[in-house]
């Protein structure tokens with residue numbers, strides 16, 4: 001067995017305990033030194049270079065990473081500590097002001113950020129701790145894997161390290177400094193779920209993200225180029241024109257989708273990239289490809305931290321460092337390649353050939369059935385149960401967990417504490433000159449955000465709106481109404497049916513808008529991709545043309561089949577009334593959707609509302625009790641109905657030329673005037689409902705949904 005283990009490379013190291021962190025001390029010290037050197041190199045670059053201005057600072061190094069990566073692949077490389085071995089020095093370039101940016105490109109790599117955390121605890125409520133004091137570090141050029149069984153605390157730790165969630169106690173330092181808002185732009189986070197628009201292509205997805213996320217110092221063309229470079233870097237060229245796809249739409253593969261999510265984050269060239277289970281649900285070859293991409297990215301000076309569930313042995317070999325978590329505690333921290341030796345040294349090693357990752361997760365799960373267990377544990381069980389058989393049955397997860405924890409405290413934790421912390425280094429200009437850099441410099445202007453969002457929303461919704469089902473629903477309803485009231489002329493019933501259909505149809509369509517997009521909205525707002533007002537305005541405007549096309553088809557069909565008033569004025573006014581009704585109904589739908597952000601709840605309230613509006617609107621009940629009559633004034637159905645009747649049954653004050661229906665009690669009771677009040681009421685509703693929807697969206701704790 002010993003031989004088998006040796007052959008596999010993770011055999012028992014017998015007596016001496018391997019201390020994974022001991023081996024790192026020297027390296028991590030060197031890392032810190034190198035990082036400081038790198039920082040100094042940057043600081044010592046020619047003055048003119050640094051004066052290529054605060055404004056262009058971040059932007060220029062964004063473009064530059066590509067040149068840098070090119071340089072790395074052709075002329076040099078990053079070592080494990082994130083130092084770039086550059087092929088060119090700043091002095092290789094002329095002191096031409098126009099070449100300022102170019103020079104920056106070749107001088108500035110990804111700003112290396114080392115992550116160090118000590119005794120990080122995380123409490124979710126009262127005394128429920130999810131993490132019980134985790135320590136470790138990750139350096140530029142490295143991929144740190146957080147591994148462990150389900151519920152071990154991987155995602156929680158990742159969220160804390162990325163600054164998305166506040167920790168309860170302990171410390172997390174980025175180049176020796178605590179988290180600040182300015183770090184946000186240096187951090188990329190790839191969530192476990194792929195939050196992407198299903199109907200956009202890969203190219204559209206990344207281009208829109210580039211247009212929205214990249215700083216304004218870049219031109220539109222440069223932003224698009226950047227998106228294309230990311231596509232190339234991630235090997236997505238072949239699928240760039242394919243749609244992303246989703247539950248109901250076939251699209252690119254899971255691996256490609258994950259790469260698009262990674263691309264979304266690396267557009268901004270983050271120094272720290274966090275990924276939550278980037279390989280879950282992928283086959284081992286695709287997973288390996290993703291991790292290979294992460295490794296390549298790390299080589300450009302990024303610090304990469306990823307959670308991983310059950311990697312294959314080939315994949316496991318790709319990680320530089322590893323934290324093994326079990327029940328919210330750290331069971332191992334050190335080089336991934338030394339994990340097996342460490343566990344062997346404390347008496348835990350597999351008796352059969354197995355994937356090291358599988359073995360480690362089994363250990364963290366307390367499952368050591370086909371593994372020899374350490375003598376200390378054996379003694380413990382022996383003492384408790386007295387017989388070998390019972391002893392084996394009696395082993396519990398808690399005992400094994402405690403044993404591994406004690407071994408960790410004895411062998412690893414103490415040495416982590418001994419490692420010198422990274423000397424605080426400036427992370428970016430905002431830290432250097434607090435408050436002097438305008439955060440708005442980073443983002444596109446309101447107008448640009450609006451136009452990009454309109455275009456994106458239009459492309460995404462185009463497919464949704466003109467779905468076969470939806471067109472069938474509208475056309476079929478129009479034909480049925482047309483046939484039922486075939487050439488019946490200006491029928492009251494017909495006006496009623498239109499008002500009902502166009503009352504509930506847009507309302508029930510609009511309630512889905514915000515709940516459906518809430519995860520995307522939360523994700524994009526969390527990284528400050530755009531202003532809420534730009535999103536809201538864009539969503540309203542981009543919906544309009546689409547929402548008016550189907551009603552037009554409907555109205556034309558019904559109007560002529562039923563044989564309504566054949567005059568241009570009557571047709572146009574009917575059309576306008578229906579449009580007003582649609583936009584008002586939509587506003588109400590948006591408000592209900594934004595108020596709940598939950599489709600089920602929103603649908604329930606929308607059903608109750610529309611029923612109340614219709615009943616009070618005058619179609620079914622002519623005599624509404626006076627204490628309930630106020631409802632009709634906030635009902636767009638009521639105003640639509642009155643306007644439609646007014647158009648189809650005009651009555652003038654001249655009683656001689658008045659048609660006979662003007663004397664009917666039904667019409668006289670309605671006391672139809674010129675319709676100005678109805679139009680004003682509808683306009684007020686259109687604006688007020690939308691304002692209300694915006695207020696609800698603003699108040700919504702979107703961060704909790706991300």
Ligand SMILES: Nc1ncnc2c1ncn2[C@@H]1O[C@H](COP(=O)(O)OP(=O)(O)OP(=O)(O)O)[C@@H](O)[C@H]1O
Nearest residue numbers: 124130148149150151152153154155156157307309
């Ligand atoms: N906000 C919370 N409230 C209550 N319990 C929580 C909260 N966040 C995390 N937990 C609990 O903490 C534990 C760790 O959760 P976490 O999601 O970090 O585990 P994980 O290792 O990422 O699991 P998985 O691999 O299944 O995603 C779980 O038992 C989870 O239920």
